[in-house]
Amino acid sequence: MMPTHSLRRLAGSLLLACLSVTAMAAPQHALTLYDEPPKYPASFKHFDFVNPDAPKGGTFRQSSFGGFDSLNPFINKGVPAENIGSIYDTLMRQSLDEPFTEYGLVAGKIEKAPDNSWVRFYLRPEARFHDGQPMRADDVVWTFNTLVSKGAPLYRVYYGDVAEAVAENPLTVLFKFKHKNNRELPLILGQLPVLPKHWYAERDFTRGNLEIPLGSGPYKIAQVKAGRSVRYERVKDYWAKDLPINRGFYNFDAMTFDYYRDNTVALEALKAGQFDYMLEMTAKNWATAYNVPAVREGRLIKEELLNGNPVGMQGFVFNLRRPVFQDIRVRQALSLMLDYEWTNKQLFNGAYTRTGSYFENSEMAAKGLPSPAELKILEPLRGKIPEQAFSEAFHNPVTDGSGMIREQQRKAYKLLQDAGWKIVNDKMVDTQGKPVSIEFLVAQTEFERVLLPFKRNLADLGIELSIRRVEVPQYINRLRSRDFDMIVSGFPQSSSPGNEQREFWSSGAADNPGSRNFIGLRDPAIDQLVEALINADSRQSLIDHARALDRVLLWGYYVIPNWHIKTWRVAYWNHIGHPKVSPKYDVGIDTWWIKPDVTPAVTAQPAQPADAEQPGEAN
Known part of the structure; x- marks a missing residue:
């Protein structure tokens, strides 16, 4: 379309024809x-x-x-x-x-x-x-x-x-x-x-x-x-x-x-x-x-x-650039090791609610089974995204809050075995026979108390979690260079998500040191969902596309969801x-x-x- 300032130069009849446009x-x-x-x-x-x-x-x-x-x-x-x-x-x-x-x-x-x-x-x-x-x-x-x-x-x-x-x-x-x-x-x-x-x-x-x-x-x-x-x-x-x-x-x-x-x-x-x-x-x-x-x-x-506001997602973020996290079964197994119910009761005085969506506290959060509109968005991606996104509602694991999570540990151990990991001399080793050691990078002293129970639960599976606290400038530099295994971070959302979603999830942002694609996502299916969300032509379409994207991210186990208020x-x-x-x-x-x-x-x-x-x- 010709810009409005050019239209104004046109003569009589064309100007009349364009009055509604101007x-x-x-x-x-x-x-x-x-x-x-x-x-x-x-x-x-x-x-x-x-x-x-x-x-x-x-x-x-x-x-x-x-x-x-x-x-x-x-x-x-x-x-x-x-x-x-x-x-x-x-x-x-x-x-x-x-x-x-x-x-x-x-x-x-x-x-x-x-x-x-x-x-x-x-x-x-x-x-x-x-x-x-x-x-x-x-x-x-x-x-x-x-x-x-x-x-x-x-x-x-x-x-x-x-x-x-x-x-x-x-x-x-x-x-x-x-x-x-x-x-x-x-x-x-x-x-x-x-x-x-x-x-x-x-x-x-x-x-x-x-x-x-x-x-x-x-x-x-x-x-x-x-x-x-x-x-x-x-x-x-x-x-x-x-x-x-x-x-x-x-x-x-x-x-x-x-x-x-x-x-x-x-x-x-x-x-x-x-x-x-x-x-x-x-x-x-x-x-x-x-x-x-x-x-x-x-x-x-x-x-x-x-x-x-939508509270977005805060979670323990896996860096998929590290080979240890590239198998979805490994990420799901590690997710089972966070005992949220015990953490909320003992450390947070019961103040929080577990986060179950990347668009939590909004109408854009995926709840229950996908709607027909969501299925229409997801169907072209069948075989490229987790199958559960089509037929199951995502739920975080729930414990009894006692601090004993044997059932979760059994499930996690089975998933790790399926991924080719095994116990050798009381240590969990990966598919290459290398003992599994994960560094969790933090900048805030207070978060260490939250990570220590998670560290103990992983140790029961023979996995070593080291908590590495650094000063803020070093922390920021390591984030920019993607030099970390896991971090705690958030993906804040507005009531009208749009272009910033590329910064979070798109392949083009994965190697961009200034982006928030800390996960290292390079998934054409997620790229397609992000672009479709950005190009939504109505509020309802935006909601449907956000929910579809939400389901795929949740079932990808890219973060261990934390909590919100x-x-x-x-x-x-x-x-x-x-x-x-x-x-x-x-x-x-x-x-x-x-x-x-x-x-x-x-x-x-x-x-x-x-x-x-x-x-x-x-x-």
């Missing part, structure tokens, strides 16, 4: 995945989940884990500082109470081709960087081309269906697509940060260093202590501060992040008033570690906020306030504020030295 492609203030009306009209004043009159001021103190050595989050080198994204503006921004709707930020209006062959962004003339230079179409095109050519490898996959980015004039950018069936692509491009072309003119974009970058967002970096702390300050003359999508946001005058190497130390620092807020990830801590006077007196608040557990001091209505799909921390009439428990203190034993667990 109407369909009229610029909009928001985009949705299936062209359904957005929740908020063009005339909206603010989102429902904010306090539009929230007070501005104060310093919001948070903790972070590990360390950092870079202020460039766009390359595959170094560990970027926490919250670095707050210094950049994007073309659009997603609302936090809709599954997948974006509203214009740098781009005030967006025009999408009726046949989805292109998208055009109309930039706000007032948009500018922190040095006062205007944000223009050349910056957008330069950013896109630079991320694809020099950024982390994930950008080449993420933007893979874009044929060309064109600056039509200083305030208009056109992205042309290679294909017309990628409905998510205009929204993905809306998430593009706009970087300053002029600032990078004499700098090497591929370097990861601690030079403070030029941004355009609501905050700028004010102070950096390498690996120890970073301080952001609110930009008082931020160009977009009065836009409806920003009203009630960005209320803190400053935000600080102090780094810890041990989450137990971080929790004690929170209780001592050394920082203001923590998203608690450890069930044991939530149940037992907050029994302190500050909580009992209501000065330190514990609160659970409903999480409407359907709330965010937050602890914060009572001088912090938040809106009465929380967004469905996020904690919404950028909408919180400092109460001007409440004195903080402890005034801000210098960051702890990074070499002190300091914050970590994921459960």
Whole structure:
């Protein structure tokens, strides 16, 4: 189809014939995945989940884990500082109470081709960087081309269906697509940060260093202590501060992040008033570690906020690049050795639910037997995917919680025998006669207690599991180089999964060091399912394709599913306030504020030295 700007040049009769087409492609203030009306009209004043009159001021103190050595989050080198994204503006921004709707930020209006062959962004003339230079179409095109050519490898996959980015004039950018069936692509491009072309003119974009970058967002970096702390300050003359999508946001005058190497130390620092807020990830801590006077007196608040997101899949991930895991029977046998029921009762105070889907906590999770629509998707792949996907519902093994799992061990031993493994001198050996030894790579001390029972269960089968804890930079480098046997990791999902699924499961991402295909999947059948999901043309089709993909992943035993909770557990001091209505799909921390009439428990203190034993667990 000819672009709209060319249609306008045509004479009378052709113009009349095209009136309906141009109407369909009229610029909009928001985009949705299936062209359904957005929740908020063009005339909206603010989102429902904010306090539009929230007070501005104060310093919001948070903790972070590990360390950092870079202020460039766009390359595959170094560990970027926490919250670095707050210094950049994007073309659009997603609302936090809709599954997948974006509203214009740098781009005030967006025009999408009726046949989805292109998208055009109309930039706000007032948009500018922190040095006062205007944000223009050349910056957008330069950013896109630079991320694809020099950024982390994930950008080449993420933007893979874009044929060309064109600056039509200083305030208009056109992205042309290679294909017309990628409905998510205009929204993905809306998430593009706009970087300053002029600032990078004499700098090497591929370097990861601690030079403070030029941004355009609501905050700028004010102070950096390498690996120890970073301080952001609110930009008082931020160009977009009065836009409806920003009203009630960005209320803190400053935000600080102090780094810890041990989450137990971080929790004690929170209780001592050394920082203001923590998203608690450890069930044991939530149940037992907050029994302190500050909580009992209501000065330190514990609160659970409903999480409407799919929780995705966290699990013990097998690296299929290792020969030891390439037999599905081996992976299934090892999966039987996790005694979840005992773990949840003894270690997590019964706080969790076992995860049974890669799209858990959503309508996209595969439950029961496949529907006719799912079977229609799966049938062409018969013989290429596990046969159980057609006729059985996947269920995790269930124990009695006593810690005795003899039945699971018998099943596991039989599966390992079928795979050609056997016991020699009380050691399990593989098909080559080599004793089986597996290294589990972790970065967080707290996860070791979760792995020790799993280690003991494997030892009963003659399998050695070594738990290898390393510092965060080394952990990230080993993940990028795929130098691990097993890790614990997550595959987060949104309410509208799309192009990011390639990063998780596709063959093209298997050897990409920046992807999240930690498993090392190279399966043409899964590639086909992923592409079909991305190209779904309706919400129901998306659901059916997600469920079909879910079944194939589950029956492949690529991870040992862990557990989840359907709330965010937050602890914060009572001088912090938040809106009465929380967004469905996020904690919404950028909408919180400092109460001007409440004195903080402890005034801000210098960051702890990074070499002190300091914050970590994921459960």
